[in-house]
Amino acid sequence: MENIIEVRSLAKIFGNQTALADVSFNVGKGETFGFLGPSGSGKTTTIKILTAQMSQTDGEAFVFGSPAADLRKPDKRSKIGILTDNSGLYERLSVYDNLKLYCDLYDVSYTRIEEVLQMVNLEDTKKKKVAKLSKGMLQRVNLARAFLHKPALLFLDEPTSALDPVNTKHIYKGLQTLKEEGTTIFLTTHDMNEAEELCDRVAFLNKGTIQLLDSPKSLRRQFTDHTITVELVDGNKEIIDIGANGASKLYNYMSENKVISINSNEPTLGDIFVEVTGRKLS
Amino acid sequence: MNMSIKRLMAIFNKDYKDLSRNLYVSFTVVVPLFLAAFMGRQGNIALEQQYMVYNLTLCLVTAYIQCALIAEEKEKNTLRNLMLSPASTMEILAGKGLLSFATTLLVLGLSAFFLDYMPKDLIVVTAAMVLSAIFYIGLGTALGLMTKSAMEASVIIMPFVFVFSFGTSLSFFADKYPFLHAADYLPNAQLLLLAKEVELGAGFADVWSNLGIIAIWVVVMTAITVAIYRKRMVD
Known part of the structure; x- marks a missing residue:
């Protein structure tokens, strides 16, 4: 590649x-x-x-x-x-006018403005002044600007x-x-x-x-401990290894209608990050 | 060097819309016009006084508007977006200077009308005014690039307004303080000297040294501005 x-x-x-x-x-x-x-x-x-x-x-x-x-x-x-x-927009101009400037700078057709506004769910706000947009809306207009020119x-x-x-x-x-x-x-x-x-x-x-x-x-996969957590009707939670022994144990619980839920213990990326770096992501 | 007129005009149009909704900055256009109208009603105004209005226009309208436009772009983090776009340094600087330039010509023209000023050689004086305007656009751009906000821009421009509007008066004290003769080489002083020469019948050939000195200011200021701009492109 x-x-x-x-x-x-x-x-x-x-x-x-x-x-x-x-x-x-x-x-x-x-x-x-x-x-x-x-x-x-x-x-x-x-x-x-x-x-x-x-x-x-x-x-x-x-x-x-x-x-x-x-x-x-x-x-x-x-x-x-x-x-x-910290990408900025021109607050006194409308959303449309802001994007129009970048259409001209990147030599892109103005029809692209509608497309990108649709992508960021802002098609109804193109005439609105940027100063009146919420923080989330500003972020979406900035995103639209970033991919305006494909x-x-x-x-x-x-x-x-x-x-x-x-x-x-x-x-x-x-x-x-x-x-x-x-x-x-x-x-x-x-x-x-x-x-x-x-x-x-x-x-x-x-x-x-x-x-x-x-x-x-x-x-x-690299960081999984190859277990699942089974929640039982009596409120207990049991951690079972994925494998032949674990499968028969799970089969028994299930055949006795003791299982409420089965959850994978595969770590999230956040868990892996903490494990590797010892730091939380914030 | 290629210059895209489309990009240049896009920046100009954006600045025009933005400035027309920014009363804080656009109101400065009225100041020299008001002064010109007031002085014009008194009649028989000395050339020195008239040129104080023109030099004030070049400082307040040309340099200050340019400075405020650039400073606000920096404050709102929009200048970096322009710098990261395919627009070249010259397209951005020229596009951003075009509005100040057009406004300056309009205000200078109206001020001259109010002051009933018709130079004996309109072409020579216009050439000098245009050169001066380019210098002040460069000055405004450089100061705008050095400030962090539009508010700071309105403060940083003040010493320059004083020197370049009223600096011609400094030479009155030159007999006592000889170093003040240096003020004769300021672009505003050269503009006034040129205007006086023109009224005495001088043409291009007679005022080339005045035009040359203003041109040197333009070249130096343009070089400084481009250098600061390029430095600002990189953190």
Whole structure:
């Protein structure tokens, strides 16, 4: 698979503080790659280096096969879309006028505005002034702006942090559509459900280094203890190994109508993160 | 260097809509017009006084509006979005300067009308005004890039308003303080000197040194502005 992003031994030091230390990973074409970590772990710094908003102290970062710093050239920037936690909009202008500006900057037809507003569930608010939008709505307009020009590579920094579950679902659906169209997505989040739902692979970033990198499914399998929890009618819960002995035990409980529920003990990404790093994601 | 007129006009149109709804900043346009109308009613205004109005226009309208537009873009984190778009440095800076430039020409024209000022060589004076406007746009952009908010912009511009509007008066004290002769080389002083020469019948060939000095200010300010802008592109 062709790599859209290649990062080798990337390091960034601010004064005497190490934000990134020896970070390496690749992101393939069409892949949704999750960069997971708590606040201050180096997620935003990585995005800033990859989008040429910051220079690295050491190591190499390539985007579309060229050094990331090449994205400072205007013609290279049309292939990427960015949503950061502090992306801004023109408050005195309407949603439509804000997006219209970016249609002109990216040479995109105005008909695309309706499409992206539909993707973020804001089709009825296009005439509304941005100043009158809620925080969640602002985030959705910013998202719409980020993928207005159908970028080949989309950087999303905590894209659903200010959204309610209904609108989060809308965003996921929109991102799924972009993925189906072949967009490569680099996503930073501390929301493990989001990573599970959207990402093909995830990297756990902690204190500037990648602790684990794999698909959510593989990670869960890697860290599972191969047990299930059976809740019985008498209120007790029993942990049973997955295997021949466990199967006969479960069969007995079930044949005696003693089982209320059976739950998998497969760890969530959050559990794995805590186990690996000893830190919670917040 | 390619320049997309579509992108440039998109930024201009956005700024026009935004500024027309921003009374705090757009109200400054009225100040020199009010002053010109007031002075015009008194009749027989000296050239020095007239040019105080024009230089005030260049500071308050050109530099301040530009400074406020850029500072607000920084404050609201919209400038970074523009910088990350395919628009080039020159498209963004020219697009953002176009509104201040157009407003300046309009206010200068109206002020001249109120003051009943018709230079003997309109082309020479217009050329000098246009060059000066480019310098003040650069000044406003540089100051806007250095400030963090529109409020801070309205404070940081004040010393420049003083020097570039009333700086011509400094040369009156030059006999006592010789270093104040340097004020003669300020763009506002050069604009006034050029206007005086024109009224004495001078043409392009006679005022090339004045135009040249203003042009040097333009080149230096443009270089400073582009350097600050490029620095701001990177954290």
